[in-house]
Amino acid sequence: MTANLPEPVSGTCAIEALFLSHFRSHKVTRIEPKARLVALYGPNGAGKTNILEAISYLSPGRGLRRAVPEDIRRREDAAPGWKVAARLRVGDTQHELETWAEAGSGRHVHLDGKAVPQNRLGNLLRILWLVPAMDRLWTEAAEGRRRFLDRMTLSFDPAHADDALRYEKAMRERNRLLKDQVTDAHWYRAVEAQMAATGAAILLRREAAIAAVTAAQRDGLDIFPKAALALIGPDADEDFPRTEEALLDALSEGRNRDMSAGRTLVGPHRCDLSAIYAAKSIPARETSTGEQKALLISLVLANVRALAMATGAAPVVLLDEVAAHLDQERQAALYDELDALGAQAWLTGTGRELFDALGARADYLQVTDDAGLSIVSEAGLNNQH
Amino acid sequence: MSDDTRDIEALIDLMARLPGLGPRSARRAVLHLIKKRGPLMVPLVDALRNVAENARPCLNCGNIGTSDLCAICADETRANGEICVVEEVSDLWAMERAGIFKGRYHVLGGTLSALDAIGPEDLHIPKLLDRVATENVREVILALNATIDGQTTAHYIADQLSGDIAVTSLAQGVPIGGELDYLDDGTITAAMRARKSF
Secondary structure, eight states: OOOOOOOOTTOOEEEEEEEEEEETTEEEEEEOOSSSEEEEEOSTTSSHHHHHHHHHTTSSSSTTTTOOHHHHBOGGGTOSEEEEEEEEEETTEEEEEEEEEETTSOEEEEETTEEOOTTHHHHHOOEEEEOGGGGGTTTSOHHHHHHHHHHHHHHHOTHHHHHHHHHHHHHHHHHHHHHTTOOOHHHHHHHHHHHHHHHHHHHHHHHHHHHHHHHHHTTSOTTSOOEEEEEEOGGGOSOOOOSHHHHHHHHHHTHHHHHHHTSOOSSGGGOEEEEEETTTTEEGGGSOHHHHHHHHHHHHHHHHHHHHHHHSSOOEEEESSOGGGSOHHHHHHHHHHHHHHTOOEEEEESSGGGGGGGGGGEEEEEEEEETTEEEEESTTEEEEO | OOGGGHHHHHHHHHHHTSTTOOHHHHHHHHHHHHHTIIIIIHHHHHHHHHHHHHOEEOTTTOOEESSSSOHHHHOGGGOSSEEEEESSHHHHHHHHHHTOOOSEEEEOSSOOBTTTTBOGGGGTHHHHHHHHHHTTOOEEEEOOOSSHHHHHHHHHHHHHOOSSOEEEEOOOSOOTTOOGGGSOHHHHHHHHHTOOOO
C-alpha cells in the first residue's frame, strides 16, 4: 500500500504512512495520504491537533504541545503507553520510524529497526509547525519567541540542539554555584568556558537562521506581511556579547551581580527575537491580532522556502487552525504557496469549506469524536477501534 | 520461596544487582556456577573473599589494587614526568590495555558537578595538585570524557596548573575503523579542526 505522492518541486521529504496507537484520543489510527497536502477537518475536540502532535514526535523534542510523554497515553484503555510509527520518504530512500513511551520511561526512537538518539531525527526529517498557542508570540514573554527562533534555527542545523543542551547543562551548573554562594573562581571559569563556547555557537546559528529567513521573505507573496527580524539582548539591547571571548568576559564580570540574583543574567538564554512589521514600521506586538497571525504564517512560509533552497527538500509543515484566521484570498495564496514549494503540509480546520481553494490538490480526511474516541474517515484510510 | 531454594534465590538476587546482569542472566550464571562447583564456583568464592579482604585504592593515584601503592605507582620506570588524569578506574584500565602510555595516572573518582554537590575536594584534585608539585611532573594529560562535566573538570584542573607544566588533552575525532557516514556532526567538526598533514 505505497502512497503515490506527487513529486515536489525541490525534492522529497514526506510522510507516506502514519500510525497512531493509544495516542491521546486515538486508539488505533492509520493514515496513508494520497496527496501532498492533507486537510483534516472536523469539530473542536475531535482529535485533529492530536494527529499533528503525533507527527511532531517524528522530530526531536517534546512535540508541538511540549507535553511530557506520560500525559500523551490514552487513559481510557489503561494502555501502558503510546506509539507513533511512520513510513517516511526522504529523497529516494524509504525509512521506517517508530517512537513510543511507556509509563515511567522516556521517549524511545527506532529508525529502520534500530534504536537511535532523538537528535538523529533532526537530520532525517525537518518539521515546522504553527499552532494557535503561538498566536500570542509577539506579545508574550521572550521565552516563546526564543523557542520559535530555536526551532527555526534547528530546522537549518540539527546540531543546534546539542549545543543548546550543552549550554543549558553548563548554565544549570553555574546557577547552582551562584545559589550555593560558591566563591571558587577556578570552578566558575571552568563552567563559563563551556557556556561561552556553546553560547557563541548558538548565537551564530540563530543569526544565520534569521538571515536565511529574512532573505527568503523577499521571495514571498506580497499578500503576506513581511518583517525585519533581529536578535536582541535583554531590554532590547542590540549590543550584547556575541562572541566566545565577549561572553567569557561578560560572565566573568557579572559574577557578583549574578550571585545576588541567584542566576545567570547574560547569555543566549536572555536574548529575544525582535520583529518590525515592515508595512507600518512598528513592532509586531503593536499590530492587530490578524496581522500578527499573518506575519507568523509569512515567517513559517519563508522558513519553508529557505529550507527548500538550503537542503533541496521542503520540510513537512503542520498548520493547526490557520485557515480560519485568513480571508479567502489569503487562504488561496497560502495553499498555492505550499503547493508551489513542494512541501507536504498537514492542515486542520473545523469545516471542509475552509479548504475549498485546495480543490483536487488535497487529501480530505474527516475527524470526528465518538464518546472520546477519534474516528478518521474518508478515502485512503483504515481506522480500527 | 521454599526453604531449600532460599539461599540460591538470595544469590541470584545479589548477582542481579551487578552491572550488566539482570534477573534472567543472574539465574543463568548461578545455575552455571552450581554445575561447575569445583572448577569455577569454589575458586570464585576464594577470589571474592581475597579481593573483599585486600582490595583498596592506591594512596597515591586512586587506582584499585591490593596494597597501599598500586603496581604502577610502585614502578619507578613509570615516573617519567607524565601524569594522565582519568575519571574512573575503568578508564585507567582502558588506557593500560592500549599499552601506549608509560607514565603514571591520577584517578579523580568522578567529575565536578555543582548540581550533584560534587566539588574539587570530592575528586582528589588537591591531591593531584600536590603530586604535580612533588613528583617532578612535566606534563599533565587530561583524559576526561567529552561531556560538559568532563570538560568543565578539565578546564578546572588546567586553570590551576600553570607555569612550566604542559597541560594536554586527548584528541577528538574519527575512531580507528570508523566510517564518516556514521559519525555525529560534533565529532566530524572536531576531527576537521584537528586535521593534520598527511
